[in-house]
Amino acid sequence: MSRIALVTVGDELLNGAVVDTSTAWLGDQLAIEGHDLVLSISVQDDLAAISDAILAAVARADAVIVAGGLGPTSDDLTRLGVARAARVEVEQRKELVELISARYAARKLQVPSQAFVMADLPIGANALTNNSGSAPGIFMVIDSVPLFALPGVPHEMRDMFIGEVVPELQKSFSGAQRYTVILRVSLLGESMISERLGEWERTLPSGVSVAYLASLGDVEVKVSASNSAQAHDYAARAAELIGDSIYAIDEARLPRSTLASAVLHLLRNEGATLATAESLTGGGLGYLLTEIPGASEIYLGGAIAYQAESKHQLADVPEELISIRGTVDAQVAKAMARGIRQRLDSTWALSTTGVAGPGEFEGHPAGTLFVGVSSAAGERAFKVVLTGQMADDRARVRGASAAHALDLLRRCIAGLPIGAQARFITEE
Amino acid sequence: MSRIALVTVGDELLNGAVVDTSTAWLGDQLAIEGHDLVLSISVQDDLAAISDAILAAVARADAVIVAGGLGPTSDDLTRLGVARAARVEVEQRKELVELISARYAARKLQVPSQAFVMADLPIGANALTNNSGSAPGIFMVIDSVPLFALPGVPHEMRDMFIGEVVPELQKSFSGAQRYTVILRVSLLGESMISERLGEWERTLPSGVSVAYLASLGDVEVKVSASNSAQAHDYAARAAELIGDSIYAIDEARLPRSTLASAVLHLLRNEGATLATAESLTGGGLGYLLTEIPGASEIYLGGAIAYQAESKHQLADVPEELISIRGTVDAQVAKAMARGIRQRLDSTWALSTTGVAGPGEFEGHPAGTLFVGVSSAAGERAFKVVLTGQMADDRARVRGASAAHALDLLRRCIAGLPIGAQARFITEE
Numbered sequence: 001m002s003r004i005a006l007v008t009v010g011d012e013l014l015n016g017a018v019v020d021t022s023t024a025w026l027g028d029q030l031a032i033e034g035h036d037l038v039l040s041i042s043v044q045d046d047l048a049a050i051s052d053a054i055l056a057a058v059a060r061a062d063a064v065i066v067a068g069g070l071g072p073t074s075d076d077l078t079r080l081g082v083a084r085a086a087r088v089e090v091e092q093r094k095e096l097v098e099l100i101s102a103r104y105a106a107r108k109l110q111v112p113s114q115a116f117v118m119a120d121l122p123i124g125a126n127a128l129t130n131n132s133g134s135a136p137g138i139f140m141v142i143d144s145v146p147l148f149a150l151p152g153v154p155h156e157m158r159d160m161f162i163g164e165v166v167p168e169l170q171k172s173f174s175g176a177q178r179y180t181v182i183l184r185v186s187l188l189g190e191s192m193i194s195e196r197l198g199e200w201e202r203t204l205p206s207g208v209s210v211a212y213l214a215s216l217g218d219v220e221v222k223v224s225a226s227n228s229a230q231a232h233d234y235a236a237r238a239a240e241l242i243g244d245s246i247y248a249i250d251e252a253r254l255p256r257s258t259l260a261s262a263v264l265h266l267l268r269n270e271g272a273t274l275a276t277a278e279s280l281t282g283g284g285l286g287y288l289l290t291e292i293p294g295a296s297e298i299y300l301g302g303a304i305a306y307q308a309e310s311k312h313q314l315a316d317v318p319e320e321l322i323s324i325r326g327t328v329d330a331q332v333a334k335a336m337a338r339g340i341r342q343r344l345d346s347t348w349a350l351s352t353t354g355v356a357g358p359g360e361f362e363g364h365p366a367g368t369l370f371v372g373v374s375s376a377a378g379e380r381a382f383k384v385v386l387t388g389q390m391a392d393d394r395a396r397v398r399g400a401s402a403a404h405a406l407d408l409l410r411r412c413i414a415g416l417p418i419g420a421q422a423r424f425i426t427e428e
Numbered sequence: 429m430s431r432i433a434l435v436t437v438g439d440e441l442l443n444g445a446v447v448d449t450s451t452a453w454l455g456d457q458l459a460i461e462g463h464d465l466v467l468s469i470s471v472q473d474d475l476a477a478i479s480d481a482i483l484a485a486v487a488r489a490d491a492v493i494v495a496g497g498l499g500p501t502s503d504d505l506t507r508l509g510v511a512r513a514a515r516v517e518v519e520q521r522k523e524l525v526e527l528i529s530a531r532y533a534a535r536k537l538q539v540p541s542q543a544f545v546m547a548d549l550p551i552g553a554n555a556l557t558n559n560s561g562s563a564p565g566i567f568m569v570i571d572s573v574p575l576f577a578l579p580g581v582p583h584e585m586r587d588m589f590i591g592e593v594v595p596e597l598q599k600s601f602s603g604a605q606r607y608t609v610i611l612r613v614s615l616l617g618e619s620m621i622s623e624r625l626g627e628w629e630r631t632l633p634s635g636v637s638v639a640y641l642a643s644l645g646d647v648e649v650k651v652s653a654s655n656s657a658q659a660h661d662y663a664a665r666a667a668e669l670i671g672d673s674i675y676a677i678d679e680a681r682l683p684r685s686t687l688a689s690a691v692l693h694l695l696r697n698e699g700a701t702l703a704t705a706e707s708l709t710g711g712g713l714g715y716l717l718t719e720i721p722g723a724s725e726i727y728l729g730g731a732i733a734y735q736a737e738s739k740h741q742l743a744d745v746p747e748e749l750i751s752i753r754g755t756v757d758a759q760v761a762k763a764m765a766r767g768i769r770q771r772l773d774s775t776w777a778l779s780t781t782g783v784a785g786p787g788e789f790e791g792h793p794a795g796t797l798f799v800g801v802s803s804a805a806g807e808r809a810f811k812v813v814l815t816g817q818m819a820d821d822r823a824r825v826r827g828a829s830a831a832h833a834l835d836l837l838r839r840c841i842a843g844l845p846i847g848a849q850a851r852f853i854t855e856e
Contacts, residue, residue, distance in 0.1 A: 014465040016456025019449050019649075023470070028444025037442040039477065042451065042468040045639070049467065056484060072619045073640055074629065100845045107815060108851055129803060134619075153642065155824070167649040194604075213445055276711075276732065282723075283706070283714025286732040290710025293786055293822060301738035304714040305706065309771055310729035314742065344738055358721055394721060 002173035004030055005039040005061035007053045009069035009078050010152055013042045016241065022067055022157055028213075032252050033064075033166060034178050045069060049104060050081030058085070058145045063169060065161075068152025070135040072115045074108045078149050083122035090120040096127055096136055103134055128164040132156045137164060146172060177229045180252035181235035183221040186407045187422060188245040190219050196241045197221070208234050209341055218259075218403065222252070244416045247407070259406040260288040266413045267298045272347035276302030277315040277336035279327065280354040284402040300344045305336060315339035315351070326362040327352055330381035330428035333372030341374040349374040350409045354384075356397045367391025370428070371405045373412045381428045382408050383419065431603035432458055433467040433489035435481045437497035437506050438580055441470045450495055450585055461594060463491075463601065473497060473580075478509030486513070486573045491597060493589075496580025498563040499541045506577050507566065511550035514570045518548040524555055524564055531562055556592040560584045565592060574600060608680035609658040611649040614675040614687055614835045615850060618642045621649060624669045627809075633746035636662050646831065649681070669677050672844045675835070687834040688716040688723075695726050696842045700775035704730030705743040705764035707755065708782040708797060712830040729771045733764060743767035743779075754790040756782055758809035758856035761800030769802040777802040778837045784825045795819025798856070799833045801840045809856040810846065 004028060005029030012018045020042065022423065027037040033126055039060055043049040051068065057064040096119035104111040114137045118135045121127060128137030133156040138149035148165045150157045190212050201210055207308055208230065213220040219244070223235040239246050248257030254366060257265075276285045282304055289299045303314035308327050311317040316339035325331055333351050341349035350373055358368025367386035372379060384404045390396055404425070411418050419425050434454060440446045448470065467488055471477040472759040478497065485492040511518045524547035532539040546563050549555060556565030558575065561584040566577035576593045578585045599670050615619060618640050629638055634659065641648040649668055653659040676685030685693075695702055700854030704713045710732055717727045731742035736755050738847040744767035745760055751760055761779050778801055785794025795814035797826035800807060812832045818824055832853070839846050847853050 011639055013451070014455045014468060016452050016454075016652075017457050017641055019452040023441070023448050024447040026444075027442045031443050038472055039481075040442060040470040043837025044466055046466075052488075053467075061571065071640075071642075073622045074626075103816075112619045114622050114626060115619050146602050191505065211445055218466070244494070278711070278714070281715075282718025283704075283711030283730075286706070286711070287715050287826075289735060290732075290784075291823065291826070295710075296734055301713075301732045301733055301742060302716075302733035303742065304711065304729045306714070306718060306727055306729035307724055309504075311770055314729060314731065331826075338434055343741055354786070356718075395719065398715075398719070 002035050002062040002169070003038045003060070004035050005057035005064050006041070007044065007050070007057050007064065007066045007150070008040065008042045009050055009066065009081070011075070013043050013068075022152070022154055023152075025158065026065065026067075026161065029161065032178065032180055033169065033297050035169060035173065045075040045077055045081055047077045047084065050077055051084035054081060054085040054142070054147065058142050062173065064142075064145060065165065066147065066149040067157050070118070070137065070149060070151050072112070072118050072135070076117075079117075079120050079122065082125065082138055082140055082142075082147065082149055086122055086124065086140055088123040089111050090122050092116070092119050093121050094125065096121070097192050099136070100134060101414050106356065121174065128160055130156060130160055131163065132159045139164075139168070154186060160366040178224045178226065179231040180222050180224040181231045181381055182240055182250040182252055182256075183223070183242065184234060184248040184257055185219045185221060185242060186247050186249060186263075186403060186410075188219065188242070192222060193219055196243075197238055200237065200241055204234070209276075210238065247410060258288065258291070259403060259410065261292045263406055263410050263413070264289065264292055264295060265297050266410065267348065270347070270413070272413075273298055273300055275300050275340045275344040275346040275349045277311075277313065277340040277349065277351040277372075278302065278304050279306055279336070279352055280356055281352045281398060281402045281405065282306055284398060285350060285352065285405060286389065288402060288406065289401060291339075300346050302344070303336075303340055313337060316343065328362050328364045328368060328370065330372075330383060333370035333381045334374070334379035335372075337372035339373035347375065348413065349411070350405055352401055352405050354401060356394050356401075357391065358394060366394075367397050369401045369404060371408050373409055375412070380412060383426050383428050385424045387424070430463050430490040430597070431488070432463050433485035434465060434469070435478070435485050435490050435494045436468065436470045436580070437473065437478055437494065437509070438501070438549040439472050441496075442472055448578075450582055453582075453586065454493065454495075454589065457589065457594075459606065461597065462606065463597060473503040473505055473514065475505045475508055479507055479512035482509060482513040482570070482575065485529050486570050486575065489573065490601065492570075492575040493593065494575065494577040495585050498546070498565065498579050499575060500540070500546050500563070504545075507545075507548050507550065508539070510553065510566055510568055510570075510575065513548055514552065514568060516551040518550050520544070520547050521549050524757055527564070528562060554616060556588055556589055558584060559591065560587045560821045562675065563682065567592075567596070573713065588707060606652050606653040606654065607659040608650050609659045610678040610680060611651070611663060611667055611670065611674050612676040612678065612685055612690075613647045613649060613670060613673050615831060616647065616670070621647055621670055622627075624671075625649070625666060627667065628669055638666065641723045654853050661785045672839075686716065686719070687831060687838065691834055691838050691841070692717065692720055692723060692726050695776065698775070698841070701726055701728055703728050703772040703777045704766045705739075705768040705777065705800075706730065706732050706741065706778040707734055707764070707780055708784055709780045709826060709830045709833065710734055713778060713780065713833060714825060716830060716834065728774050730772070730840070731764075731768055739764060744771065756790050756792045756796060756798065758798050758800075758811060761798035762802070762807035763800075765800035765802035766807050774839065775803065776837065778833055780829055780833050782829060783818065784822045784829075786822060793819065794822075795825050797825075797829045797832060799836050803836055803840070808840060811854050811856050813852045815852070
């Protein structure tokens with residue numbers, strides 16, 4: 001297992017402007033490849049700080065990754081920082097000048113003179129190909145330790161890591177290959193999962209490991225072993241213990257499933273179609289569903305029925321119903337789902353209405369959500385009550401509401417019980 | 429301005445298990461207090477690595493914050509790491525033993541023997557009060573540099589930082605306050621902006637700084653100075669040089685503007701309302717607009733007209749038009765905008781249709797976008813051609829398309845020129 005150190009560069013990482021997601025992503029990818037991220041150093045856009053951090057990293061690791069500071073502006077100092085750490089000068093590379101010119105020409109843009117600073121490389125370094133941006137990366141050996149400098153923009157960093165760093169690390173270090181199967185669990189807390197798996201986890205042989213990664217309304221349970229069959233066997237047992245909150249089982253290196261892709265997969269198997277009518281989620285369900293390539297074969301479209309009147313205009317909710325019951329209501333959720341299903345003639349329809357906050361609406365507190373599901377069998381409605389910190393943040397109410405709606409639809413399509421998985425969900 | 433360094437401790441920070449949000453939170457809080465987070469080091473739960481990182485931090489900063497590794501389990505090694513860096517032993521503190529016992533007694537729990545390890549402190553250190561958890565923090569001076577060790581659990585870390593660290597830093601350092609004004613620029617590359625500002629930047633007095641932060645389709649230009657008036661003056665000059673691609677000017681400590689909030693702001697000033705009809709963006713415009721609290725006063729709702737038929741069913745696009753011209757078409761974009769504006773009786777309407785990919789559709793390559801804008805003055809349509817890597821990634825085509833659509837609407841409402849900002853945009 002080789003020891004990797006990371007240096008991330010940029011004022012924005014230290015002044016609170018951005019939450020750094022690259023370190024966790026790289027840590028995860030390196031672990032999958034059988035390497036161990038042992039150290040991560042973040043520094044400002046400061047030449048001495050960058051070269052200092054690189055030397056500290058080089059002294060403590062078998063390979064070093066640097067991310068950020070490769071752009072064309074005056075505060076992009078990684079090229080000079082790598083050169084300083086290696087005690088060499090930078091030189092302009094003709095082939096990179098041409099590459100940068102060609103890149104701008106392809107987009108029919110003139111090259112700003114500033115951009116050519118990206119053609120500078122430390123003497124003795126090689127360029128790493130950037131397929132998704134203008135700034136080339138840098139490969140250089142410092143004190144016998146290979147160093148890879150990548151762009152800081154997350155998707156450019158990721159593409160270059162996968163395209164350039166992974167193959168090189170595989171050549172240099174024979175990582176003990178690990179196979180990981182990921183169980184995707186919706187809307188079940190990490191401690192609940194841990195309670196269900198805890199006893200079994202203590203019986204695992206060495207070489208088999210289980211790790212959790214929680215994000216809003218979603219937990220990944222990663223089961224890793226030294227070969228694929230073993231990883232799948234242990235993952236299958238973990239899936240049995242966790243139960244029907246698992247919506248997908250993924251291989252670590254394949255595209256990741258989402259709740260939306262799991263729902264589309266179920267519908268595709270049934271030859272069914274889907275429409276949506278969204279108030280609280282404001283288009284979020286549609287956006288999550290259409291994220292999946294090929295969604296248009298199953299997802300017909302829907303209404304964003306945000307203001308009260310548009311619920312009638314776009315989803316045929318009777319005006320009397322809204323005047324009697326308001327918009328945050330189980331009957332309205334059912335009417336929205338029924339209305340859009342009839343308009344678009346879909347097999348299923350899903351609706352949301354509720355209070356995103358801040359503050360209450362029509363007497364309901366922020367975090368109140370009604371979900372409607374319509375099919376040939378009729379309409380069902382569910383009430384979800386988000387509380388505490390979850391209800392205080394508009395973005396989290398909206399994100400969690402979309403996840404709850406998709407998970408409730410998944411359970412309706414698959415005929416799974418509802419309410420057993422969470423006490424704050426009731427059928428209305 | 430005092431220079432602060434941070435050491436975060438925990439395997440989970442480096443193996444991909446969690447995204448570290450504490451660094452950004454601390455960086456932001458320190459900046460507000462007039463301090464400067466200059467370095468952040470993350471290490472595993474390893475004694476030598478912890479003490480090594482502490483010494484590196486002490487050598488480079490006026491004060492050091494350590495977060496994590498203070499719990500009762502065998503992998504909580506920060507107490508020993510601080511002692512090792514300070515070249516002293518740890519000793520058990522009687523008052524902390526009593527505190528820990530009392531804490532468990534109050535919750536009617538027996539104290540696990542393990543818990544008393546939290547009563548150990550390096551010789552010469554003082555305890556910091558933990559009001560939200562069991563583990564005391566540590567205050568210690570190492571090589572004349574004050575060091576604060578806080579728990580890693582985010583809410584415990586935050587409480588102890590505010591209760592114990594902030595007052596101590598205020599006593600020790602009179603922070604030089606910085607004021608930052610943020611120019612938000614849509615759809616103009618970082619190097620283009622740098623070209624417009626470069627000459628002016630070289631004339632800035634010391635104490636005034638400019639930094640760029642790019643994300644998909646959006647660049648922040650941060651202008652900082654030692655007082656508010658100066659920051660605003662220099663920001664105003666930068667705004668003149670950049671031009672009409674600036675959609676908002678924000679104060680650093682206030683909620684951030686987005687393209688959607690800027691559009692809603694313009695509409696609010698006109699007393700106008702908005703509706704959307706989305707094909708390519710699949711609900712993304714609605715989701716971005718409804719992210720803004722109070723959006724419902726202006727944004728009425730819209731159609732997600734994803735399949736061809738739903739363009740007719742939800743936005744009254746004539747079926748003959750689609751059968752003649754297909755769905756990826758300027759006339760269709762105009763018809764979608766006109767149709768939804770008439771249905772919802774809004775002042776303005778915005779539509780998208782195009783090809784998200786992967787692969788071409790109706791003979792148009794991925795990255796082809798038509799945007800329709802409708803108002804009382806009639807309809808306009810714009811063609812945007814995303815190319816290269818931007819067109820190869822479905823998520824990026826969708827995100828960039830939403831940004832282009834909102835920016836085109838902003839320009840239409842404000843009467844700004846279109847096409848001058850980018851040659852790959854044409855009016856149809």
